[in-house]
Amino acid sequence: MDSLQDPASLLSSQNLDAFWMPFTANRQFKQRPRLLESAEGMYYRDVDGRPILDGTAGLWCCNAGHGRIEIAEAVSRQISHMDFAPTFQMGHPLPFELAERLAEIAPPGLDRVFFTNSGSESVDTALKIALAYHRARGEGTRTRLIGRELGYHGVGFGGISVGGMVNNRKAFSVQLPGVDHLSHTLDLERNAFTRGLPEHGAELAEQLERLVTLHGAENIAAVIVEPMSGSAGVILPPKGYLQRLREITRRHGILLIFDEVITGYGRLGAPFAAQRWGVTPDIITTAKGLTNGAIPMGAVFVNRIIQDAFMHGPQGMIELFHGYTYSGHPVAAAAALATLDIYARDGLLQRALELEDYWQEALHSLKGLPHVIDIRNTGLVGAVHLASRDGAPGSRGYDVFEECFWQGVMVRCTGDIIAMSPPLIAEKEHIDQLVEVLGRVIAKTA
Numbered sequence: 001m002d003s004l005q006d007p008a009s010l011l012s013s014q015n016l017d018a019f020w021m022p023f024t025a026n027r028q029f030k031q032r033p034r035l036l037e038s039a040e041g042m043y044y045r046d047v048d049g050r051p052i053l054d055g056t057a058g059l060w061c062c063n064a065g066h067g068r069i070e071i072a073e074a075v076s077r078q079i080s081h082m083d084f085a086p087t088f089q090m091g092h093p094l095p096f097e098l099a100e101r102l103a104e105i106a107p108p109g110l111d112r113v114f115f116t117n118s119g120s121e122s123v124d125t126a127l128k129i130a131l132a133y134h135r136a137r138g139e140g141t142r143t144r145l146i147g148r149e150l151g152y153h154g155v156g157f158g159g160i161s162v163g164g165m166v167n168n169r170k171a172f173s174v175q176l177p178g179v180d181h182l183s184h185t186l187d188l189e190r191n192a193f194t195r196g197l198p199e200h201g202a203e204l205a206e207q208l209e210r211l212v213t214l215h216g217a218e219n220i221a222a223v224i225v226e227p228m229s230g231s232a233g234v235i236l237p238p239k240g241y242l243q244r245l246r247e248i249t250r251r252h253g254i255l256l257i258f259d260e261v262i263t264g265y266g267r268l269g270a271p272f273a274a275q276r277w278g279v280t281p282d283i284i285t286t287a288k289g290l291t292n293g294a295i296p297m298g299a300v301f302v303n304r305i306i307q308d309a310f311m312h313g314p315q316g317m318i319e320l321f322h323g324y325t326y327s328g329h330p331v332a333a334a335a336a337l338a339t340l341d342i343y344a345r346d347g348l349l350q351r352a353l354e355l356e357d358y359w360q361e362a363l364h365s366l367k368g369l370p371h372v373i374d375i376r377n378t379g380l381v382g383a384v385h386l387a388s389r390d391g392a393p394g395s396r397g398y399d400v401f402e403e404c405f406w407q408g409v410m411v412r413c414t415g416d417i418i419a420m421s422p423p424l425i426a427e428k429e430h431i432d433q434l435v436e437v438l439g440r441v442i443a444k445t446a
């Protein structure tokens with residue numbers, strides 16, 4: 001079949017059954033599919049040729065917008081030059097170059113980079129490095145891991161164990177042992193409609209002290225949190241909360257891991273949330289925006305002090321028995337280097353700061369619409385939290401999400417929360433369009 005055949009006719013000839021779609025209500029979707037066919041700049045087009053404004057940077061990953069020719073060319077050049085080369089006991093120049101480039105934008109000290117293929121793999125890698133680090137230093141009793149309610153750390157067994165989104169855990173009986181969770185920081189009673197970081201809740205970080213008292217610091221390896229919880233619906237850290245987590249972890253020799261798979265690469269107006277909010281963790285996990293979503297790739301930033309702890313013993317000894325066939329894949333690395341060039345040239349890692357006020361005012365203009373119980377924002381990310389229908393949680397959010405799509409705007413829903421994270425190339429008129437359509441749809445959704 002000609003792959004450039006008219007997309008609508010392609011669809012009508014296609015059977016949608018075989019693809020088991022991820023995180024999707026498959027049967028519902030296949031009754032009325034939402035199929036994207038091409039993308040450029042701020043817009044997708046669906047198979048009927050309708051433009052759809054991208055209000056979510058794909059899946060929080062296309063920070064430089066769509067169809068960046070420099071990335072396409074870099075990928076194409078690399079794939080014909082050298083399609084693949086191993087990085088186990090072998091190497092090729094690109095991941096070394098990329099790691100150096102990444103170290104330049106990382107917070108101070110986090111200049112050792114381990115490559116993965118996804119956020120989930122980055123998280124599992126970070127947790128394993130934390131455990132192996134303590135062992136390497138003779139503190140092998142530090143095995144407990146601490147996550148947070150409503151946290152999302154991907155779908156590996158490590159990630160769902162420290163994660164705190166119930167549906168992602170409950171169907172799978174087996175999880176890592178020795179995991180605790182801090183409380184989430186969503187507090188509608190005290191913080192609803194805050195612009196930027198909420199005032200109340202920094203004291204929730206003190207729960208970590210209680211866990212230290214309960215288990216003994218000598219048994220705790222690491223705390224992992226998203227500096228801002230994205231997938232659970234844009235839940236922001238209260239002012240001072242991350243600082244307190246940092247103080248407590250440092251005091252007790254516990255590693256602090258920031259999962260920046262969403263917040264990394266400019267979403268908050270700085271390369272990482274760590275820099276935006278002035279808190280430096282020991283490890284940062286990333287993926288998504290690293291290649292602008294074009295080729296799967298993740299990167300884990302590790303403080304060099306942690307890596308140094310592995311560099312003992314005979315020279316010929318493998319220091320970390322961990323890695324993926326595609327760690328540092330040449331084509332992905334080429335895509336990432338081209339992406340970093342675009343971010344630097346167009347100032348995209350800072351751009352969210354320039355747009356933040358406009359974005360904030362636009363989103364908060366939706367206050368007062370029916371069922372809107374909270375609006376949250378920071379950088380170029382935001383959420384409109386809707387009240388749940390009696391006995392049907394999630395249905396109102398889904399209806400709004402779906403209708404927005406048919407009205408030409410792509411948002412995300414997580415339960416009854418509508419989340420948005422447009423590409424960082426957005427102009428004010430895109431923000432206006434996004435908010436206007438969302439407001440109209442919310443107003444008419446019962």
Ligand SMILES: Cc1ncc(COP(=O)(O)O)c(C=O)c1O
Pocket residue numbers: 117118119120121123152153154155226230231259260261262287288
């Ligand atoms: C904070 C966070 N960690 C991990 C992941 C998992 O990433 P992936 O889907 O690439 O495995 C995500 C995905 O949204 C995420 O938001």
